[in-house]
Amino acid sequence: MDTSDRDLLSRVRAGDRQGLHDLVRRHSEPIWGTLRRQFHDLEDVRDVFQETWLRAFECLDGVREPERFRAWLLSIAFNLVRRHRRKNGSRREVPGDDAGLADPREEVGESLSRQETVSRIRELLEALPPRQREVVDLRLNHELSHAEIADLLGIAEESSRANYYQALRRLRSAFREERAGEERE
Amino acid sequence: MRSRMGCERVRGRLDRFADRALDPVEEALDRGHLEACGPCRVESERRLEFQGQIRDSLRGEEAGLERAIEDLLAGGRGVSSARRFRGMRGQSSLSLATAAAAIVILIGIADRVGGLPRFGPRGACVPHLEFALPQELQGVSGWLGTEADPR
Numbered sequence: 238m239d240t241s242d243r244d245l246l247s248r249v250r251a252g253d254r255q256g257l258h259d260l261v262r263r264h265s266e267p268i269w270g271t272l273r274r275q276f277h278d279l280e281d282v283r284d285v286f287q288e289t290w291l292r293a294f295e296c297l298d299g300v301r302e303p304e305r306f307r308a309w310l311l312s313i314a315f316n317l318v319r320r321h322r323r324k325n326g327s328r329r330e331v332p333g334d335d336a337g338l339a340d341p342r343e344e345v346g347e348s349l350s351r352q353e354t355v356s357r358i359r360e361l362l363e364a365l366p367p368r369q370r371e372v373v374d375l376r377l378n379h380e381l382s383h384a385e386i387a388d389l390l391g392i393a394e395e396s397s398r399a400n401y402y403q404a405l406r407r408l409r410s411a412f413r414e415e416r417a418g419e420e421r422e
Numbered sequence: 423m424r425s426r427m428g429c430e431r432v433r434g435r436l437d438r439f440a441d442r443a444l445d446p447v448e449e450a451l452d453r454g455h456l457e458a459c460g461p462c463r464v465e466s467e468r469r470l471e472f473q474g475q476i477r478d479s480l481r482g483e484e485a486g487l488e489r490a491i492e493d494l495l496a497g498g499r500g501v502s503s504a505r506r507f508r509g510m511r512g513q514s515s516l517s518l519a520t521a522a523a524a525i526v527i528l529i530g531i532a533d534r535v536g537g538l539p540r541f542g543p544r545g546a547c548v549p550h551l552e553f554a555l556p557q558e559l560q561g562v563s564g565w566l567g568t569e570a571d572p573r
Contacts, residue, residue: 267480351478358476362476373476377477401441402438409469412472
């Protein structure tokens with residue numbers, strides 16, 4: 238059975254080195270994935286990633302709700318991303334308009350290999366407006382609630398939901414259209 | 423009972439259903455429909471699978487991750503660390519340097535005694551640790567970003 242974040246934090250606070258490693262290992266991949274989509278430069282990603290963890294270590298007492306550790310960690314990461322951008326002007330530019338994304342359809346692919354599918358979906362994610370991409374990332378990658386996402390991004394909870402559902406429709410539609418295009422060729 | 427209108431209604435809010443965003447009555451109605459309607463159930467399963475694939479896409483960008491974790495757990499050393507701390511003077515540089523030093527110290531001590539030291543009376547806030555900075559870390563290059571950092 239997986240150890241809860243609450244247990245891990247207790248272990249870290251009690252001086253358990255393995256607990257510290259487990260905590261870092263558990264949360265690093267999703268955090269890294271989020272940061273990778275924020276910057277072009279891998280060095281920027283590494284900087285903010287390390288700084289996020291150092292800030293977290295600096296004051297684990299700030300975690301009032303251990304079961305929401307991920308959301309707390311993300312709030313640190315997002316603040317650092319904003320600060321880093323202000324300072325360096327580094328932002329991963331992605332197309333943010335609706336070009337190429339049509340009305341929602343309901344079918345998704347079955348025959349592509351999973352790896353190929355994942356790779357294509359990653360490209361489609363890049364084509365989403367930034368806000369929608371952020372919300373999808375926070376909901377599916379980090380499994381935050383819409384209330385937590387709203388807090389983190391400073392938007393209304395209903396706006397988080399709307400962005401999320403719209404993003405899902407766009408992704409399905411774009412994926413289906415890609416497949417249809419391939420079948421015509 | 424299955425009906426075309428029922429299918430349209432259910433499919434139109436499948437995302438909200440999967441997101442547990444429907445009110446309890448709507449959710450119960452849709453759950454009942456999905457149990458009775460094969461095509462809608464298949465569509466629901468497809469969407470869940472697609473969401474799983476999106477999740478995989480979001481998590482799969484691993485290049486550089488292992489190195490970053492290793493650097494972090496080794497005390498934050500690394501090419502980027504020096505760059506980071508150079509830019510962190512002022513308001514936060516002291517606390518970050520303290521935190522970074524504390525991690526090195528924690529891990530160093532843990533290596534010697536087989537575990538992390540207990541935190542101070544105020545809990546797990548690293549700056550409350552009462553450790554002297556080891557001499558080898560004082561004012562030397564680097565990643566602690568002290569004023570002695572030549573870069």
